[in-house]
Amino acid sequence: xxRAKIRLFVEHPLAEGQSVDLTREQAHYxxxxxxxxxxxxxxxxxxxxxxxxxxxxxxxxxxGVLTCLGQAAAQLDPPDLxxxxxxxxxxxTDFIVEKAAEMGARRIVPVLTEFTNAERVRVDRLQxxxxxxxxxxxxxxxxxxxxxxKLDRLLAGWDDRRIMFCDEALVGRDAALAGDGGSWAILIxxxxxxxxxxxxxxxGMDQAVAVSLGPRVLRADTAAVAxxxxxxxxxxxxx
Amino acid sequence: xxRAKIRLFVEHPLAEGQSVDLTREQAHYxxxxxxxxxxxxxxxxxxxxxxxxxxxxxxxxxxGVLTCLGQAAAQLDPPDLxxxxxxxxxxxTDFIVEKAAEMGARRIVPVLTEFTNAERVRVDRLQxxxxxxxxxxxxxxxxxxxxxxKLDRLLAGWDDRRIMFCDEALVGRDAALAGDGGSWAILIxxxxxxxxxxxxxxxGMDQAVAVSLGPRVLRADTAAVAxxxxxxxxxxxxx
Numbered sequence: 001x002x003r004a005k006i007r008l009f010v011e012h013p014l015a016e017g018q019s020v021d022l023t024r025e026q027a028h029y030x031x032x033x034x035x036x037x038x039x040x041x042x043x044x045x046x047x048x049x050x051x052x053x054x055x056x057x058x059x060x061x062x063x064g065v066l067t068c069l070g071q072a073a074a075q076l077d078p079p080d081l082x083x084x085x086x087x088x089x090x091x092x093t094d095f096i097v098e099k100a101a102e103m104g105a106r107r108i109v110p111v112l113t114e115f116t117n118a119e120r121v122r123v124d125r126l127q128x129x130x131x132x133x134x135x136x137x138x139x140x141x142x143x144x145x146x147x148x149x150k151l152d153r154l155l156a157g158w159d160d161r162r163i164m165f166c167d168e169a170l171v172g173r174d175a176a177l178a179g180d181g182g183s184w185a186i187l188i189x190x191x192x193x194x195x196x197x198x199x200x201x202x203x204g205m206d207q208a209v210a211v212s213l214g215p216r217v218l219r220a221d222t223a224a225v226a227x228x229x230x231x232x233x234x235x236x237x238x239x
Numbered sequence: 240x241x242r243a244k245i246r247l248f249v250e251h252p253l254a255e256g257q258s259v260d261l262t263r264e265q266a267h268y269x270x271x272x273x274x275x276x277x278x279x280x281x282x283x284x285x286x287x288x289x290x291x292x293x294x295x296x297x298x299x300x301x302x303g304v305l306t307c308l309g310q311a312a313a314q315l316d317p318p319d320l321x322x323x324x325x326x327x328x329x330x331x332t333d334f335i336v337e338k339a340a341e342m343g344a345r346r347i348v349p350v351l352t353e354f355t356n357a358e359r360v361r362v363d364r365l366q367x368x369x370x371x372x373x374x375x376x377x378x379x380x381x382x383x384x385x386x387x388x389k390l391d392r393l394l395a396g397w398d399d400r401r402i403m404f405c406d407e408a409l410v411g412r413d414a415a416l417a418g419d420g421g422s423w424a425i426l427i428x429x430x431x432x433x434x435x436x437x438x439x440x441x442x443g444m445d446q447a448v449a450v451s452l453g454p455r456v457l458r459a460d461t462a463a464v465a466x467x468x469x470x471x472x473x474x475x476x477x478x
Contacts, residue, residue: 076454095334102461104453138456214343214477215315217377222341225461229468238453 003072004043004053006034007135009142014049014068019057022064031059042066045140050075075140078104079236080183082161084111085224086190087118087148092221096188097126099221101133101143103228104237109185110148115192121148151198158207163187164231165202166223167194167210177211181235186227188220242311243282243292245273246374248381253288253307258296261303270298281305284379289314314379317343318475319422321400323350324463325429326357326387331460335427336365338460340372340382342467343476348424349387354431360387390437397446402426403470404441405462406433406449416450420474425466427459 012020051073054066083105127145165187232238251259290312293305322344366384404426471477
């Protein structure tokens with residue numbers, strides 16, 4: 001199947017001949033904004049069944065129906081990588097969520113650290129950003145955005161998932177980022193860095209690996225993309 | 240020397256005891272916006288002499304004078320890496336320039352490709368962005384933003400600088416990104432990718448190396464940060 005240009009995320013199961021009802025917002029977008037009509041083709045994905053080319057079979061102001069013609073791309077799940085980050089100002093937090101969805105993170109966790117100085121985190125808005133990023137970049141998976149959690153509470157109940165954290169104070173090279181992947185989480189601190197206590201706690205965890213992101217100080221949003229690149233390149237599905 | 244919190248880029252040479260005149264804009268920023276006064280400390284850098292801690296010795300509405308007390312950080316020049324990219328919409332172009340300055344590119348070149356669909360590129364505005372990024376991220380070097388140039392003209396007069404370009408059509412691994420660095424340029428295509436002719440031409444150049452950025456389609460701004468990360472990690476000063 002050729003891939004349709006307009007891509008929409010839906011919750012509905014997708015399979016050949018399956019009809020999918022549109023929400024009011026999706027109908028408004030497809031028929032009002034994008035000027036589509038009955039007979040037009042749209043790509044749907046639901047995060048589980050790959051991408052499907054669908055035909056518009058009913059179009060109305062408040063809804064519509066699409067029918068699945070065939071699968072255009074297989075489901076591509078990301079590796080078991082979480083991105084945990086201290087929220088920063090709104091536009092840069094949005095950016096981090098967009099990049100995590102694009103680059104292949106499975107779960108996005110806003111983390112409140114000692115030096116976190118963030119506006120209120122609206123999880124529903126961030127989740128919508130993750131959906132939009134997946135729609136735009138051709139992905140078939142949408143990472144879940146978790147509720148914000150305090151770092152000390154998060155680490156108190158931590159299992160054996162490995163943590164890659166970026167330590168600005170680190171000099172020299174990390175040798176530990178090699179192997180076969182498995183379950184990992186990247187942890188990005190706030191603009192002010194981790195506190196001394198947080199850094200000591202992380203360095204004391206067997207699961208944690210500190211990495212350096214070079215001799216320059218990176219903004220938190222840059223550090224998030226750079227850290228995901230290093231992980232995907234060495235342990236993930238960019239290899 | 241402790242590092243002062245406010246950082247400003249100046250053109251003036253910096254050395255112990257040196258006086259530096261402020262421009263009207265810098266005086267407005269320091270005294271009007273940041274409420275600094277005579278006796279306050281500011282960090283200056285000029286892209287050549289490292290970072291200097293300076294004291295405000297005169298403060299006025301239209302100007303002011305700083306005196307260099309001592310060097311707070313040595314000059315850190317980036318590797319010989321250029322970032323060449325097809326401009327996209329304004330906010331994402333600004334973002335690419337900011338990230339290039341943060342991550343350690345020496346020169347930033349807007350490149351017009353067949354599928355480039357950009358608003359007019361204002362080099363002076365992009366240069367100001369690069370300065371601001373260096374001021375904010377603690378860097379002592381500011382990459383130069385070159386005038387936009389057409390890709391075919393740029394490649395026609397190309398010397399032996401190596402080119403790393405990101406090819407979405409590439410399957411499998413790049414083995415060529417290893418060695419001792421030297422002179423390189425990263426080339427990032429527009430949202431629509433390179434044209435067939437452009438791709439063929441690049442693949443035919445001895446200087447060029449195609450790399451894959453994983454199985455997902457990345458936006459151009461994400462690709463720029465990911466490509467700079469890979470290069471710095473394997474060939475640059477993050478090693």
